[in-house]
Amino acid sequence: MSKKAPAGGMSEQDVQRFALAYHEAAHAVVHAMFGGHVVDVRISRGWFSGCYKGRARITGEVVPTEEAAHLLAGGIAMARWLEDNTDMSASAARRKGRESAQGDLSDLKALRRKYKDDAPTEKAAQRFAEELVNRHWSRISAVAERLAAKGRLSGADVRRLAGAPAVKKTRKGAA
Numbered sequence: 001m002s003k004k005a006p007a008g009g010m011s012e013q014d015v016q017r018f019a020l021a022y023h024e025a026a027h028a029v030v031h032a033m034f035g036g037h038v039v040d041v042r043i044s045r046g047w048f049s050g051c052y053k054g055r056a057r058i059t060g061e062v063v064p065t066e067e068a069a070h071l072l073a074g075g076i077a078m079a080r081w082l083e084d085n086t087d088m089s090a091s092a093a094r095r096k097g098r099e100s101a102q103g104d105l106s107d108l109k110a111l112r113r114k115y116k117d118d119a120p121t122e123k124a125a126q127r128f129a130e131e132l133v134n135r136h137w138s139r140i141s142a143v144a145e146r147l148a149a150k151g152r153l154s155g156a157d158v159r160r161l162a163g164a165p166a167v168k169k170t171r172k173g174a175a
Ligand SMILES: [Zn+2]
Pocket: 023, 027, 074, 075, 100, 101, 104
């Protein structure tokens, strides 16, 4: 089996950084495109572990199907970026994306416990999230590339780069 070498002479560290930037950018963009509020999004490299960590801080009232989709969008976007930009196979890229989404998957389980029948199944949420990542790919790319360069973006940066709609005042009753 060939060793997974990143394309274009990208270092392993750059691959990690970009993959994670796409993961966090997808959370933020999908949430913002639903009219949700993004506080900020960041990635940083642990000085000791050398590993990249990221988070997207978001707030606002949510509809279960939208919340589920934004949770799963992170791992899906990371997988797509890895598949397109490294010589990783599609299935290896999907595995990596899923590994990066362990926290998101437990959040989805909690969401399903909370909303019961109003929450989508994981399968339905996955399908919806895939559709959204495809639909918003150029927005996710714009945010992720900037995030990879800067390390942090404010919610206003995310909205501007993604061309997202204004934040909804109240999310109650949204479909
Ligand atoms: Zn995530």
